[in-house]
Amino acid sequence: MAALPAPRTPDPMDAPVMRWGILAPGGIARLFCTALRQGTRQEIVAVGSRSLDRAKAFADEFGAASAYGSYAELVNDPQVDIVYVASPHSEHHQQARLALEAGKPVLVEKAFTRNAAEAEDLVELAKAKKLLLVEAMWARFLPHYDVVGQALADGLIGEVTTVFADHGQPLYPDGPARLASPELAGGALLDLGVYPVSFADFVLGPFTSITAVGALTDLGVDSQEAITVTNAAGAHGVLHASMLGTTPGTASICGTGGRLDLGGPFYGPTWVRLHDRNGGLVDEHVQVAGAGHAGLRYQAAEAARCLAAGRTESELFPLDATVRVMAAMDEIRAQLGVRYPGE
Template sequence: MTTAAGLRLPTTRTPDPMEAPVLRWGVIAPGGIARSFVAALQARTRQQVVAVASRSTDRAESFARDFGVPAAYGSYEELVADPEVDVVYVASPHSEHAAHALLALGAGKPVLVEKAFTRNAAEARAVFEAAGGRGLFAMEAMWTRFLPHLDVVRQCLEKGLLGEVHMVAADHGQLLHPDGPQRLSDPALAGGALLDLGVYPLSFASMVLGTLTDVTATGSLTGLGVDAQESVVVRNEHGAIGLVGSSMVASTPTTASIAGTIARLELATPFFAQSTLRLVGPDDEVLDVLEPSDREHGLHFEAAEAARCIAAGATESPLMPWSETVAVMAAMDSVRRQLGVTFPGE
């Protein structure tokens, strides 16, 4: 019988983002996540942000001044038509992701689209069909997938270091309602906890478990009909279970774990960012610990992956393939159906 004695965490294989091929980025929608994205690119990569677009020229120009971006546009059409832009980062509300991604792809630009990728799986398929038809790169900006400690997690699973995995747990709760961003309360903007927060633990469970054969959800809604919180149980074809939860009305530990027959992995809070990773034996002995070298930034790893793939002529990344994004979107569609959440225009 294999034991946990002597087990150690593998070394990360994540390439240095500074070494990624340099591309010129255009940013659609200069909100909070776009600010974090551009700050990370400028601090930790050689990528160039050359244009930003907003429906408000003043807002675009303010963002451009703050980050030294050469071009600011008052329409998204102008940005995607800019010949100086190599790739477009879509950071608009979830409700607009599909339209803005299709706009960029239609102009011949590859896209990195914020998570959740779209409102639903049907929209995700439409974006990927457009990208495939034009031979263009498209990827969901599920930035957690590209972090160094997640590469170590993948290696542990690939090498069977944990034994047979039986259970995954992950949660993400932040106190964001009713006093947080207005978009989270608005059904027209595809608001709610699931697409903004729940996508993290659900995507993590999908990465670990593979194809999800069962999705069972319970939760509560706000007065406007978006989800306030949910608890979801997922299962794969081998019977392994994932327990995931999200909330925008309470702050939760925001940790994750993967439990196998030999050992388990514990991802400290916030598990979706650069955080501490522990390898723990069945007797609760800590066998190995990986501490992140950089807790300030993380969004630059996804940009570096996109740049490498685009430079290589790839249309998708093996770390976040199209099929995986569609599968996670389909799981979230199931959760919303069970909770009774629909968005205008679906």
């Protein structure tokens, strides 16, 4: 049995330098900007918030020259090459559209939008304006995902039969208020379940069937869900997400000739182990560089490379995959009975 391939992921420090505007300076934006400062040559030049004081404080923290008390001012700053949208899911569509209409390429935090219709609208606008648009699903740009992708393409584990992926964190009822709010597109699925669903799409491609069961909070958002999917070849995905407690967060891809295991959390920098069909360990890849949220630098580097090359989407995570994932989560929410106000 062959060994695991080496990752082909370029060093984020080598990516072309772009000037970033940060839209909505919250927790994920802080992690993103920290990763940029520590592991890339990217420049953070402007910050936009509904609160000018908040924008100024964040700009001071990360050395940005400009701070704005409105998103419109941020996206119209001529010094900004690309906008990173880091607001709650409920705001992604409107704010990414604002940036695109201003002629700015956009990196939008996952989940990309509330639903597939909003995602399709952004994709159509970006294509019409010939602007780069990328979902910030950081896992898809990490080196260990490239290892997995090559291993599958090379047939190292034979024909894929089953994918397992899980993601649970203790984020309810004592976590961020947005996760409990239907108005902010809260719940486990868009925040946590998007990782297993996107991973299954990465491995299996389009789903031909989806079945979901779960539990809802008293406000009507999902607290956890168990999901099964299939693809056209008949391979299965067994997926789980929960905001009620910590789960293993691991993933496995099983095939007729072997198995790939990803350590928890599978969606962050971690190890990949190749097993033969009897379960014996054959090889291991360990991603050390960019551990933890420092791995967010890879998505920024990919966006910068795409922008410098004149691309309108990333080959590592094409826009049709983003829309497919959103459509799958629409179906999951429909089966669970979760609907967001204003949809």
